Amino acid sequence: MEAVPDRFEHASDRAQFKQPAHRGGIELYRAHIVRYAFEPHTHDAYGFGVIDAGVERFRYRGSEHLAPPQSLVVMNPDVLHTGRAETVHGWRYRMAYVDAALLREVGGEADWSFAEPVLRHAASAQRAGAALQALWTADSALAFDGALLELVQAVQPHARRGRPERASECDAPLQRAIDLMHDRLADPLTLADLAQAAGLSPFHFQRRFKARHHATPHQMLMALRLLRAKRQLSAGIAPALVAADNGLTDQAHLTRRFAGMYGVTPARYQQQTRAITTAIPPTA
Numbered sequence: 001m002e003a004v005p006d007r008f009e010h011a012s013d014r015a016q017f018k019q020p021a022h023r024g025g026i027e028l029y030r031a032h033i034v035r036y037a038f039e040p041h042t043h044d045a046y047g048f049g050v051i052d053a054g055v056e057r058f059r060y061r062g063s064e065h066l067a068p069p070q071s072l073v074v075m076n077p078d079v080l081h082t083g084r085a086e087t088v089h090g091w092r093y094r095m096a097y098v099d100a101a102l103l104r105e106v107g108g109e110a111d112w113s114f115a116e117p118v119l120r121h122a123a124s125a126q127r128a129g130a131a132l133q134a135l136w137t138a139d140s141a142l143a144f145d146g147a148l149l150e151l152v153q154a155v156q157p158h159a160r161r162g163r164p165e166r167a168s169e170c171d172a173p174l175q176r177a178i179d180l181m182h183d184r185l186a187d188p189l190t191l192a193d194l195a196q197a198a199g200l201s202p203f204h205f206q207r208r209f210k211a212r213h214h215a216t217p218h219q220m221l222m223a224l225r226l227l228r229a230k231r232q233l234s235a236g237i238a239p240a241l242v243a244a245d246n247g248l249t250d251q252a253h254l255t256r257r258f259a260g261m262y263g264v265t266p267a268r269y270q271q272q273t274r275a276i277t278t279a280i281p282p283t284a
Helices: 100-107 122-137 141-158 172-183 191-198 202-213 217-234 239-245 251-262 266-278
Strands: 014-018 026-033 038-041 046-054 056-060 063-067 072-075 081-085 091-098
Touching: 014 266, 026 081, 026 122, 038 217, 038 251, 046 122, 046 141, 072 122, 072 141, 091 100, 091 122, 091 141, 100 141, 122 141, 172 191, 172 202, 172 217, 191 202, 202 217, 217 239, 217 251, 217 266, 239 251, 239 266, 251 266
Parallel strands: none
Antiparallel strands: 014 026, 026 091, 038 081, 046 072, 046 091, 056 063, 056 081
16 A cells, blocks of 8 residues: 555645644644544644634544634544544644643643533634744744733633543543553554453453443543654654554554644654744843
8 A cells, every 4th residue: 555645635634743842742733624534543642723724523432522713622632533624625723742740830820621522712712823923933032932921811711620531531441441551552462452450251351342432442542542653753863763653563564654644744743843843042
């Protein structure tokens, strides 16, 4: 099977990442998607975004959600979700993925969680959208950090206090299976391996896992593999080595799966996130 090309098949589909050099724990993303459908994937960070045009449909915590123009999208860490266009001309949006530690530092509060992923609050969406644009175009570290505060304060009124519950934390057997996935991301794990870790029969485990996570064990394993691959690519590790370290057949396999989850190829993602490291010098 051919690898996914560097560009989407549809001319209007495009996506781009950025990371600042001076501030770890944040990644920026913007995209216009018409025909592409994102596979189930996850982020180990909070996601804050604004829909600029069109409508997105996505699955999050087992439910379908629609995000119309000027809505605020807020996602807790480690929640599998999808994404596709609901309107014929697709949807255009901007996101920032902020690690929990950085969010605590910037916001001045210990833990946040969000009950719903789509907030139809025009004032907050407008403020967050302006902050996301300022983050993308910041020409200094100081300007970037000021825009980051604006973004955090735009979403802060909608947060509940307290760490977001991970879907497996109330189910110790399933958490043992996920721990095994984390420990053996490069290995060809079987349903029997995961069920044994959970102490359940294989298909009982699979039913229970999907009911809890709204995804199969295989979908979860691939999401975790590609999340680690994303971090490794951002650190400058060669895609071929990343593929081998995450249990993927070869670099072409990594390219297909990575593009399916994040909308860009590994090479393009690495180019985008590595290129920005010299664009915003740290403050003295």
